Amino acid sequence: xxxxxxxxxxxxxxxxxxxxxxxxxxxxxxxxxxxxxxxxxxxxxxxxxxxxxxxxxxxxxxxxxxxxxxxxxxxxxxxxxxxxxxxxxxxxxxxxxxxxxxxxxxxxxxxxxxxxxxxxxxxxxxxxxxxxxxxxxxxxxxxxxxxxxxxxxxxxxxxxxxxxxxxxxxxxxxxxxxxxxxxxxxxxxxxxxxxxxxxxxxxxxxxxxxxxxxxxxxxxxxxxxxxxxxxxxxxxxxxxxxxxxxxxxxxxxxxxxxxxxxxxxxxxxxxxxxxxxxxxxxxxxxxxxxxxxxxxxxxxxxxxxxxxxxxxxxxxxxxxxxxxxxxxxxxxxxxxxxxxxxxxxxxxxxxxxxxxxxxxxxxxxxxxxxxxxxxxxxxxxxxxxxxxxxxxxxxxxxxxxxxxxxxxxxxxxxxxxxxxxxxxxxxxxxxxxxxxxxxxxxxxxxxxx
Amino acid sequence: xxxxxxxxxxxxxxxxxxxxxxxxxxxxxxxxxxxxxxxxxxxxxxxxxxxxxxxxxxxxxxxxxxxxxxxxxxxxxxxxxxxxxxxxxxxxxxxxxxxxxxxxxxxxxxxxxxxxxxxxxxxxxxxxxxxxxxxxxxxxxxxxxxxxxxxxxxxxxxxxxxxxxxxxxxxxxxxxxxxxxxxxxxxxxxxxxxxxxxxxxxxxxxxxxxxxxxxxxxxxxxxxxxxxxxxxxxxxxxxxxxxxxxxxxxxxxxxxxxxxxxxxxxxxxxxxxxxxxxxxxxxxxxxxxxxxxxxxxxxxxxxxxxxxxxxxxxxxxxxxxxxxxxxxxxxxxxxxxxxxxxxxxxxxxxxxxxxxxxxxxxxxxxxxxxxxxxxxxxxxxxxxxxxxxxxxxxxxxxxxxxxxxxxxxxxxxxxxxxxxxxxxxxxxxxxxx
Numbered sequence: 001x002x003x004x005x006x007x008x009x010x011x012x013x014x015x016x017x018x019x020x021x022x023x024x025x026x027x028x029x030x031x032x033x034x035x036x037x038x039x040x041x042x043x044x045x046x047x048x049x050x051x052x053x054x055x056x057x058x059x060x061x062x063x064x065x066x067x068x069x070x071x072x073x074x075x076x077x078x079x080x081x082x083x084x085x086x087x088x089x090x091x092x093x094x095x096x097x098x099x100x101x102x103x104x105x106x107x108x109x110x111x112x113x114x115x116x117x118x119x120x121x122x123x124x125x126x127x128x129x130x131x132x133x134x135x136x137x138x139x140x141x142x143x144x145x146x147x148x149x150x151x152x153x154x155x156x157x158x159x160x161x162x163x164x165x166x167x168x169x170x171x172x173x174x175x176x177x178x179x180x181x182x183x184x185x186x187x188x189x190x191x192x193x194x195x196x197x198x199x200x201x202x203x204x205x206x207x208x209x210x211x212x213x214x215x216x217x218x219x220x221x222x223x224x225x226x227x228x229x230x231x232x233x234x235x236x237x238x239x240x241x242x243x244x245x246x247x248x249x250x251x252x253x254x255x256x257x258x259x260x261x262x263x264x265x266x267x268x269x270x271x272x273x274x275x276x277x278x279x280x281x282x283x284x285x286x287x288x289x290x291x292x293x294x295x296x297x298x299x300x301x302x303x304x305x306x307x308x309x310x311x312x313x314x315x316x317x318x319x320x321x322x323x324x325x326x327x328x329x330x331x332x333x334x335x336x337x338x339x340x341x342x343x344x345x346x347x348x349x350x351x352x353x354x355x356x357x358x359x360x361x362x363x364x365x366x367x368x369x370x371x372x373x374x375x376x377x378x379x380x381x382x383x384x385x386x387x388x389x390x391x392x393x394x395x396x397x398x399x400x401x402x403x404x405x406x407x408x409x410x411x412x413x414x415x416x417x418x419x420x421x422x423x424x425x426x427x428x429x430x431x432x433x434x435x436x437x438x439x440x441x442x443x444x445x446x447x448x449x
Numbered sequence: 450x451x452x453x454x455x456x457x458x459x460x461x462x463x464x465x466x467x468x469x470x471x472x473x474x475x476x477x478x479x480x481x482x483x484x485x486x487x488x489x490x491x492x493x494x495x496x497x498x499x500x501x502x503x504x505x506x507x508x509x510x511x512x513x514x515x516x517x518x519x520x521x522x523x524x525x526x527x528x529x530x531x532x533x534x535x536x537x538x539x540x541x542x543x544x545x546x547x548x549x550x551x552x553x554x555x556x557x558x559x560x561x562x563x564x565x566x567x568x569x570x571x572x573x574x575x576x577x578x579x580x581x582x583x584x585x586x587x588x589x590x591x592x593x594x595x596x597x598x599x600x601x602x603x604x605x606x607x608x609x610x611x612x613x614x615x616x617x618x619x620x621x622x623x624x625x626x627x628x629x630x631x632x633x634x635x636x637x638x639x640x641x642x643x644x645x646x647x648x649x650x651x652x653x654x655x656x657x658x659x660x661x662x663x664x665x666x667x668x669x670x671x672x673x674x675x676x677x678x679x680x681x682x683x684x685x686x687x688x689x690x691x692x693x694x695x696x697x698x699x700x701x702x703x704x705x706x707x708x709x710x711x712x713x714x715x716x717x718x719x720x721x722x723x724x725x726x727x728x729x730x731x732x733x734x735x736x737x738x739x740x741x742x743x744x745x746x747x748x749x750x751x752x753x754x755x756x757x758x759x760x761x762x763x764x765x766x767x768x769x770x771x772x773x774x775x776x777x778x779x780x781x782x783x784x785x786x787x788x789x790x791x792x793x794x795x796x797x798x799x800x801x802x803x804x805x806x807x808x809x810x811x812x813x814x815x816x817x818x819x820x821x822x823x824x825x826x827x828x829x830x831x832x833x834x835x836x837x838x839x840x841x842x843x844x845x846x847x848x849x850x851x852x853x854x855x856x857x858x859x860x861x862x863x864x865x866x867x868x869x870x871x872x873x874x875x876x877x878x879x880x881x882x
Contacts, residue, residue: 359839366736369729369827373722376819388830408840412854419861 017235044152046131046163047143049072049169056177058084059093060239062129063136072373073147076140088136092129094233098122105215109415117318118215124311125237128244131303149293153261153286165257166242169250176249180242184235190335194328219292219392244299244308245350252302252394255423258290259360266367273372280379283307284386287364289391294357305354307395312347316414319343321421351410354394354402361392468588469508472580476587479503481696482576484487484604488692492685493518493613494523497562498569507580510573522566524738528675529559529682539655550759557752558679563687563697564745571741582700582734591703601697604692611691614683618783626652627691632770632872637669645794649673649824686746686749693738694794694835700731701801708808719818725827728805732833739836746795747837754851760784761859769872792851799834 042048054068064084067075078083099122106115109162156162195208209227210217216230262283269275319340325334368384393401458490467478483505489498497668499518501511513519514593533555540552569574589647593599630648639647650657704727711720739746757775760781761867809825834842841847 054880344711365735365831369732369831370824373718376823381823384826388826404839405841416854416857416861419858423861 007062024321026245040160041167042163043146044156044165046165047147049254050250053169053173053246056173057132057243060236060238060243061088062243063139064088064133065136065139066385073140073143078137078140079242085337088133091233091236091307092126092133093121095126095129095237097161098230098233098237099126100386101215101219105218108218109314113318114322117315120241120311120318121315122237124307124314125240126282128240128304128311132240132247133199135300135304139301142296144354146293149289150258152289154265156261165253169253172249172253172349173246176242176246176349179342180238181347183339184238186335188336190331193331221227228230232252241311242346244304244311245346248301248305248308248350248394251297252357255290255294255297256360257395258293259357260362263360263363266364270367271370273375275371275375277435278380280377280383283420287383287387291361291390294392294394302395302397305394305402306399308350309396312350313414315343316340316347317417317421320414324422326393344395344447348407351402351407355404357406358391358393358401361390362387406409461706469506470584473508474505477582478601479599480583481579481600481699482507483691484696488608488688491608492565492681495681495685496522496686497565497682498522498567498572500569500572506578507573510576512570512573522562523766525678526559526562526566526676528556529562529679532679535558535655538659541812546630553755554683555679557748559681560748561682561745563843564748565682565685565689567742568745575741578734579696582730585730586700587701591707593703593706598695598763601830604695605701607691607695608688611684614783615681615688618727618780619680621779622777625770625772628772629770632743635852645669652676677774683752683840684744684787686752688786690746690749690791691794692740692743694798697731697735697738697835698797698801700734701728701798701804701826702876704731704831705801705804705808708805710806712811715816718818718820721818721824724805725820725824728802728824728827732802732827732831735802735833735835739839743836743838746835746870747840747841749791750837750841750843750851752775753784753791754855757781757784757788759861760853761855762862767869771871789848792848795835796845796847797871799842799844802833803828 017371033160048071051069053063054063057063058065061084064078064080064082064087066077066084067078070076099119102115103123106119109115137407191208191212192204195211196204198204198207198211200364201207205224205227206222209224209230210222213227213230216226220226240332266283269279317365319336323336325341327336333409365384368380371380391403393403394402472480486502490501499512501513501515502511503508533552535552536555539703539817540548553615621646627644627648630644630651632644634647643666645666646664647671649672650664653672653676657668662668704724708724760777763777764781768777806828809821809828812821831840836842836845
């Protein structure tokens, strides 16, 4: 169809006008963006609180989902042909190779308890990478469901309340990631110090890599590039190790804050008279929705919780056992105790935050027993019975429920096993994988994760 | 954490709005505050509870930061920390569960002292909440029969017996050490000595070596007094928990006693509502006690378990002196009885809270109503017990599980044969300074 020049000219003129009007109205679309009020306003949803953490994790290849910083969770997409997904697959395959190398190394040389740490570290991180990939597939649906339930609950009125959960999540992530980084740097420092004073190998970089990654250099000949590559994957694995625990904590904070929202409203009417029946109906339904949300999240995150807890338990047991061995230098002793304290602290944090969901879900009981006689009705009774009889908690694939009682029994189990293992403790022989320890030393070298 | 802060703020506001109704003389005599005053006065001698409790009214309890009482408490805490540090420094060999006893003892005493210091800061709030609940129980409806002991008598007698036993245990320990010292003096042929100086130097070598002052008798006396204080801290933990439990059980017993008296009478729903609300107020008080003392309950259970474990390990060691043997068995039996009593009294709170269930079960069908049902559900399903920071609740079952755990650990640790200690191991003539 032939379009007349007049129409084209008018059309272009109109387009230019519209652009000018738009530019005049919103200059900021031309200039680099300054933070506006909208950037700092929170909606109080979990989706927006967790966005930054997920972006950081995606740099390390965990949870390759698109659209984590969008405004609405319906924009989340799991795309297979994207850079993030390929990065994730690449990291997974390399850690898989490292795990196989560790296994091969252990089977070739003598089996020692200290070598098992290498294998378990790599294997656990491989498992968590795979589970996070699996979770990434389900993440869009999970977030949409979470958002829907959050919008269904009574909305918070003030900005202060809305940003509380996001603030808590950000603070906890900051602390855990920074302490993980500090612990890793300390490990590298102690390793570098030991490598610099290595009697057998002159080159300190070679000594450091040979001591830290013996499983790689069993098969491949030494080269600086290979050592650096192994170090790079080790950093990815260390991040994944901390991130598993951090993720469980973040999920727990998100779920517990929903219960807190309901509890705040219930405590406001505690001891008062003249409460309508439909108030109780309404809040019972909100409570039910949150319990349903806990169930959905639990199913999605179950494997990650299980990996996190078993991983922590194993490492604490192993490290406590190796606390009995004599260390070569004071630096080794210092690093060992710092890393053990960090490990125990992180495990306690995971247990206590996840047990807080159960604690928060039981708080309405105090409100129910203060309801006056005139306000007691069948709805309150129903709500009371539900809260008293249900155990709402995250489970590890339905094997156990994460409550405070579990923390105590786990601590008791660890102490019992330690006492038994201590009886059978013998100082391990000279670690023959470390080229820096001469044959005369009987001390055992610390293994860096 | 923010939520807790908000709750704390709410508490403070409540505090200001408390109607300071003064208690009459007879009412005051029935309160828990009056009953535990003797125990607190004794604790004040050893630096605990730097608060002013001279008044009969609970709202006049005062805690001041700038006061010589507070300064003495704080300096005691600092001394305890330093002693723990010195003990750690003197520990030359490889640390294991058995030879860390000294360090752990002083560390636990430090933690106890800090916890009780924190409690003295919150003591006014605790006592005001307690009196608020107790006022409901001061009326005639809740009078107990005259042949039952009053709270004040119970607590006074209990405190007295406890202090006798714990002080006698400490003096027994001193006696055994002095006997060993006289033996050493005779054996090493030491002439020209001052018994007190020799004794103090031997006992507290690790402390005296580290302080910059030259030894004189005043310093020796101070160190001995500090040592006595630490042992007192260690005992006082259990005593205070027992006193709290007796106080709470007393309130709950009043409720169940009133219910038993009214069992045969046909009761209105109002009376049941009143009884239920009284039970609720005691539950709220238990919740407040749990929040304040949760850490202390945990500490007490761990403390007792650990020390019983360590003492049991030494059963197989045979000691040279008869006095040492008698002291060892006396202290072991005292330790076990103290722990068992503490857990029993604390679990009494749980048992007494559940007593009304028996009465409710006997109510005939035509008298059943909503309030009764609520009361029953409340007692059965809500947790009305002392708990260690919600990790565990203190019931009689806990005693069994603690005993089971201890036996397991004993069996594991007792793999070695008992050793024999002769007096030559204990006395070293050349090591005196």
